[in-house]
Amino acid sequence: MCATLAAIGCGSLGPVAALAPRGLPVWAIVMTVIAAAGLRHSGAGGMRRGVSVQTVTVGGLLLLACVSTLWSPSSRAVATVVELGYIALGAAVIGRWATALDAQEADRAIGWLLSGLAAGTLVFSVEAAFDHPLHRWWNTVPDDLDMDMTNVPKRTAAVLSLLAWAGGLALHRRVGGWAGPALLVVCTAGSMLLSSRSATLGLVAGLAAFGLATLSPLWSRRAVGGVLIAGFVLAVPLGLAAGQTLDAGYADWLFPSARHRLEIWGHAAWRVLEAPLFGHGIDASRALRPEAGEWSRFGTLTDSLLPLHPHNGFLQVWLELGLAGSTLVVVASLLMLSATRRLGTEAQPYALGLFAAGLAMANTAYGLWQAWWMAGYLAAGTMLLAAQCAGNRR
Known part of the structure; x- marks a missing residue:
């Protein structure tokens, strides 16, 4: 049953x-x-002996998120x-x-x-x-x-x-054969007909990781892991730079939604500096309000400089859980990435493609905690x- x-x-x-x-x-x-x-x-559901590092890391992240509700402004x-x-x-x-x-x-x-x-x-x-x-x-x-x-x-x-x-x-x-890769190529081509640019970006990024993994899963893991680490290390300085680029008028060639992203990232990066160690609290992005007179120049659904979330997973973790949360998320993600080594040879490229696709979309579209x-x-x-x-x- x-x-x-x-x-x-x-x-x-x-x-x-x-x-x-x-x-x-x-x-x-x-x-x-x-x-x-x-x-x-x-x-098969018996308790396993010992506690894995992954479990401890995720448990630590959940504990930090729970404690951060004490100072989070979000209802x-x-x-x-x-x-x-x-x-x-x-x-x-x-x-x-x-x-x-x-x-x-x-x-x-x-x-x-x-x-x-x-x-x-x-x-x-x-x-x-x-x-x-x-x-x-x-x-x-x-x-x-x-x-x-x-x-x-x-x-x-x-x-x-x-x-x-x-x-x-x-x-x-x-x-067998090329059936799996063919499906992914068809999905990528079909996504280009839709309005979701983040879905297309995710599939393209995933195909890049998939292609590299068919040659060398090790180097694909290293590449994806490098992007992950660089994203968390550079998220705040690049966010600040994005805001300055937009203010200087050097982003006029971008489509409106992309300029809106730069505006959001610039504002979110400045708010990170207000609470860099433990952040503003879980889910705080939806509740942080701009100073008087600070409104979006590109928003369509809202005039807020920070509409619900930063549309960037790196910045959202920094903003809400600070350095402590970012460290835990990086460790948990790298452990998950490393675990793909235990999969079969055929499965590893698909797993690495999924990881890369998820990473790309998490940093351009939806809030991490939705x-x-x-x-x-x-x-x-x-x-x-x-x-x-x-x-x-x-």
Whole structure:
């Protein structure tokens, strides 16, 4: 029964991503319960001896986030810590379930995953082509009403661009040859027709890491890890420089949303300097207000210089959790990156591509702590682990 429910859960990812990407936290919670029950039933859910460095690091980050609610100005600070907690728990439980699958169970799971992704992509394509009729119906928006639906396809494109890596590995295990890489190339080309530039950037960055990993997984890991470390080290000085470049009028050649990013990054970098050690508190980005008379020159949805989050994961961690949080995030991320060495030879390029894609999108688009976005990472990573366990049918 648990195996059947888990397979259905894998298959539901595509439709959920296409129609209700903000519903992914519900998927994460339900799958955590199913995975826990499956592990208990199979006897694979026993306690492991010792505590890993990864667990200690993530635990330290959660503890810092929890303590930072004491000085965070956000009314959602506690809720954000709760969301971080159940996503971390889900990653541990669903990840353990995915790696404990035998080849037959994994075949069934990825079969459902591929079918679901195909269905979700088809539904999303029809939605995009006909101005989102299902979303209009669900939100009771009249057909003749001009409605800004840009965030709908952007969220879906972002989640699908993460799930594409698990789908690529699943297809590779089933078909072999160039099926997996071909899927990724098709997804990248298709993303260029959509409004989400961050999804395209993520897929392109992922393909670069994937290509390098096919030649040398070691050098791909080093390259991605180098970008990660450089991003955290240089985030604040580059953010300050971005703001100065914009103020000097040297960024007029950029499109408006890119100039808006530079403005946000410049302001966020200055706010980091106000609390460099422990930050302004978890989720503080949405609550920090500019000084009187400081308003955005490029914002479309809000006039704030810091709309909900800095649209840059490096700066968001610095801003909210300071040097302490940035150090913990770097260590946890590098440990996760290093863990890709334990994957099979075929799986490593897909895992490194996913890591690079997620890193690129996390620093250009959504807030790190948005529950649906964290759940998207969780889903992509755990489904990739499940795909690795599948039998190779070539």
